[in-house]
Amino acid sequence: MADPAHEMVQLLTPEGERVEHPDFTFDGSDEDVAGYLRDMVMTRRLDNEATALQRQGELGLWAPCLGQEAAQVGSGRATRAQDVVFPSYREHGVAWTRGVKPVTLLGLFRGVSLGGWDPHANYFAPYAIVIGTQALHGTGYAMGVLNDGAVGTGDPDRDTAVVTYFGDGATSQGDVNEAFVFANSYTAPVVFFCQNNQWAISEPITRQSKIPLYRRADGFGFPGIQVDGNDVLAVHAVTTWALNRARNGEGPALIEAFTYRMGAHTTSDDPTKYRLAEELETWKLKDPIERVKAYLARRGVIDQAWLDDLQAEADDMAAEMRAGCLALPDPDMGDLFDLVYAEQTEHLREQQAEYRAYAASFEEEN
Amino acid sequence: MADPAHEMVQLLTPEGERVEHPDFTFDGSDEDVAGYLRDMVMTRRLDNEATALQRQGELGLWAPCLGQEAAQVGSGRATRAQDVVFPSYREHGVAWTRGVKPVTLLGLFRGVSLGGWDPHANYFAPYAIVIGTQALHGTGYAMGVLNDGAVGTGDPDRDTAVVTYFGDGATSQGDVNEAFVFANSYTAPVVFFCQNNQWAISEPITRQSKIPLYRRADGFGFPGIQVDGNDVLAVHAVTTWALNRARNGEGPALIEAFTYRMGAHTTSDDPTKYRLAEELETWKLKDPIERVKAYLARRGVIDQAWLDDLQAEADDMAAEMRAGCLALPDPDMGDLFDLVYAEQTEHLREQQAEYRAYAASFEEEN
């Protein structure tokens, strides 16, 4: 395996130093960077709160994105309003950047819904649990964009790109590789954003691939690029480039964001069974949030007061999310019969009536 | 798409001139080459006869390998006795090199069986009709070989490689790409032999890939190589190299044999619907058999008498195959119940008895 340090695009070192890259530049302002920092802090807060909610029995499960904030925020902030995101189940930071209300994400994990949000509201598709399935959905959506003529017109409000997220493990799935084939065959405006967080539950990345994942794209004929996934500036720059290519009609690209899952796979997981504590310690030194803080503080853009305000804002958001979570209505079994089809069947209507009569018989008894 | 002429390994030009390649040499004797010529002529004869049998209603279908003889014979002859072949449905030439009797191949196409040969007899697995499925089977077999310690021992009778065949279209299937992942993950001794015959039924290769197929391997981390699939010497050399790597424990390789399906996809197909006659004419100039004839004739290894004898031998083989075909017994419906399971179920035994009683009731009537 080639040394990723030599292949990886980086614009901000773990110590918060800006470095140059021959091909990629970050051209945002300090305010933009401060905005990303805010996004990342909010994401981490959201994530922590959800983990806490799970521990307290308010969620059945949570899939933390701890450590992956830069990969998610940097890429999410590179999308335009009309762009469309097809996430896996861990893209809470992307959801945040798309304006999805944090509490919206909780329904699935609390077990009150199977997702339940409207993908068109923020152009943020449902969380996908079957590994890799969303890569095909995103590609198909991008084929539709193409059919609509919404690429390469030069109109920034019209040209549309799709970005689909998946993990390192997902690259082994047939669906993901078929998505690569379709995307390139039709020159579809889709960016494949792979967060290589080094682990697929207990399996290290080497089980899936012995070469860096971004090189998978070489095999399919479109560009692949590896970026320091803990560097929000680099992620933003690389994703902007890939999205622009896509919207200009130049077809797909694969981005491998080299990052680390600092938490458990999910709250049901026990990572001590399969990985060493030292690994986590090494990665803590590359924390995506700390380096931006250091950078902005050094430049005098932020100070402790700014950070304190941000923390307060994050705590408010978390409190609101928690309150919203507890207030989520339980699903009504009887109503579920109406959701199976757009055009309800007589059969289900009858089953629904039987169910309601049956349920009512208990009410009477009590 | 890069010009294949510059990428492709070739040792014998369409005109029958030997050329050198920096990395690959053919080190067989003239007798070996004459043997391959014989194999190719026999294969073509077998193929023609089967096509004729289909036209005459004796087969339900046939998938001709016309034009692909060098790809099949060159690779098949590179295998050792203990190597194992996992074919698709068109590898009649490979079957020939493995010693499978031609008539054996016909049961499937005549509709008297679903294949029916013993894969262990010649280490030639059943024809696989579901596109790409055999790539995983071959990889799994190779994983078993590895578990048995039958690679890298240096014992030429022990070290074993697997070769799995599929078409250009098959490279789009999830299963084939998953096979690449598994093969490389375990360093399994499997060679992926892709016959790029330019068409997947009516779809040109560009629908599946915009870059040469051999490069797919780059994306998965193992070597890919393109060979002139109509050059039996080059195919033999490249396959020998790949098989040796595999048996030495160096893992998988992908070979793209650049060839052409000179016939219809199957006898049910009408290629005039989707491709131009000129294309076929161009490829006729690259015929895999003619160039070997020219080469050997020029070297004085063969003459017209030799060729006439060969033709006679081929005709005898074809006649025997035809006779064998007509003599293939029809399947007995009642017997089929015994073949579903290795351990027959009471349920099927009963269904079988019912069927037999029912069928007998007609015999009585007549």
Next chain:
Amino acid sequence: MAVEKLTLGKALNAGLRRAMEADPKVVLAGEDIGALGGVFRITEGLQKDFGESRVIDSPLAESGILGTAVGMAMRGYRPVCEVQFDGFVFPAFDQIVTQWAKMHNRTLGAVKMPIVLRLPFGGGIGAVEHHSESPEAYFAHTPGLKVVSPSNPVDAYWMIQQAIASEDPVVFLEPKRRYHEKAEVDVEASPRPLHEAVVARPGKDLTLLAYGPMMKTCLQAADAAAEEGVDIEVVDLRTLAPLDMPTIIESVRRTTRAVVVHEAPLSGGLGGEIAARLHETLFYDMEAPVLRVGGYDLPYPPSRAEDEYLPDLDRVLDAVDRSLAH
């Protein structure tokens, strides 16, 4: 009235064409459906007339075809996917059961899945392995899918248009061995609703319940039985999920006897479901148990045994006799 004499295959072609004319969001996708017109020529001429972006030749990957259709549907398209043969639908099974069937439900109705899977199914054409399967029970057991099968050109013409117009995913099973059956199709008639069964032949002694390719067999069986003085009613189910139970029950209540016929392996086939429902509803009305005629519980056999494997007139009549003997 504008009547055309069409084969079932041509009726499908005409129905697809009309659906594409009516709605520019209708797109077709599949292997070899463009220049070739599909291996059964059902899409013949459509790419020429509607272009490559509406009649899409797909890479050779069924999961890819059906998975990208999900995204196209989310973008507002109405994809009609062809899978070349029944036996090749399984690589895409995951997309069908975990995505097509669940997207509407998962999004609380925010996303509709107006997708059609066109699947030539069933045997009887002398084909090699994987080309003669009858996988309908898998789909009919999957909540979120609708499953239909036309048995004749008239239904083929209308049902394909209705399936495309449906806001839900529809598995549209084409009886491939009946592609060449001909009938007069009135392209101006008003079609029967998609999810209704129909009494294709009235009778009073026994009800044959069938669909798709077995309808012709059952109608012939009914004719043969009539010569022996047995008056058989034949119901064409047309819709397999949901089943049109009112029509089925009304018929069997009258005739008091039923035989279900399908090509799919008997065990776990649709016949069991129908039998269970009939006995539950008509326990006191039935003079005989519901009998089932199906393929035997084997992998589809080599084609030279398929005539013995598939239900035919004799096997249907044998079941009819057994039922009447009760």
Next chain:
Amino acid sequence: MAVEKLTLGKALNAGLRRAMEADPKVVLAGEDIGALGGVFRITEGLQKDFGESRVIDSPLAESGILGTAVGMAMRGYRPVCEVQFDGFVFPAFDQIVTQWAKMHNRTLGAVKMPIVLRLPFGGGIGAVEHHSESPEAYFAHTPGLKVVSPSNPVDAYWMIQQAIASEDPVVFLEPKRRYHEKAEVDVEASPRPLHEAVVARPGKDLTLLAYGPMMKTCLQAADAAAEEGVDIEVVDLRTLAPLDMPTIIESVRRTTRAVVVHEAPLSGGLGGEIAARLHETLFYDMEAPVLRVGGYDLPYPPSRAEDEYLPDLDRVLDAVDRSLAH
């Protein structure tokens, strides 16, 4: 007698271990089954003791896992594949139905497929989407497969070993919500044959037919009914393909009433098949139609509705009452 008190999960682990000790050709494959021991810890400790070439952590691709198992079986191995959850088996569905189920048949018996698919199935554990499916009817409808499900630790211990010893592909459905149920397992007893059902509780008024996770529910229902003076027999099917009809029929002939219970969606579930066969065989013996209790015909609901979705004691007793009212 060597009795150990084991949970169903530990019994599986012990059974796997014993099978691996007995035959060096037994290999396990699946995602996270090595160091982690599987997400349910069923393979815990096995990689440590048998090594990485016998307990194989697989790349994240179900078709790859089950497809490579075909090749390993051809090489003489006996692969035991774990798919992590029921809802993730569908990407591998093609390998199961077109390859596992057909290879023996296709090769006229020259190739055997002694492969086991270990599949935790069913709901009731408060999980997110795709983690609570009951796909057994798909497999049971597929000729060439065998399908079994243990309901208790004793059966789990023996049946996994028998499934591994089977020369045919076996879909082994593990009732995941019963992984923690405990029982005494005599590891020296001689087990009942794999493809036999068993009367788990004798009774005379009605037969409950169930398997896997629903067995506990049905046994509880029988206890509750006993308090009301209703004497229920409970049959544990154990084998879903083939079904052990002799045992089932013998029971229902005696009790004259039957209720089939499963978590899978009602329509097209195994209940229909069983009902159809019972009515056919016992038409004149039955006092009531076979009733079925199943999941509703919906995609598996969000977990906070699963208690209402899944058959429970009350729904089983409701069906018992309806049957007895006939």
